[in-house]
Amino acid sequence: CNVPTNYSPLPELGQWVTAYRKRKKMWQMQKYNPKLKAQHRFKVLDETGFIWDLKKWSWNKKIEGLKEYKEKHKNLIVPRNHKVIGMWVYLQRVEYRKFVSGKKSQLTQVEIDEL
Secondary structure, three states, X not given: OOOOOOXXXXXXXXXXXXXXXXXXXXXXXXXXXXXXXXXXXHHHHHHOOOOOOHHXXXXXXXXXXHHHHHHHHOOOXXXXXXOOOHHHHHHXXXXXXXXXXOOOOOOOHXXXXXX
16 A cells, blocks of 8 residues: 555545554654554554555565566666666665765665665
């Protein structure tokens, strides 16, 4: 379940989803103590496969695509114009170079290890 915040067919749904993602994150950080009704909703959303962390979900999809590319092409030399992961791979390389040179990078050590 990946409903964007600005879901045009039903804007209230997008806003509701965004609010619940924030509540769940705050609960995990122990900055929010939800009532039983909200806890039940978290559980139901979990059971439906709700995507709580969009960044992590997106990262995993790209990693999956990279693995498929390697399986098919037997290398990781992804052209920048590859329609699925080309630009993403390029940007990860840019961020990696920043990371190793000590500059601020969007990549974490955990993500680098995964790559």
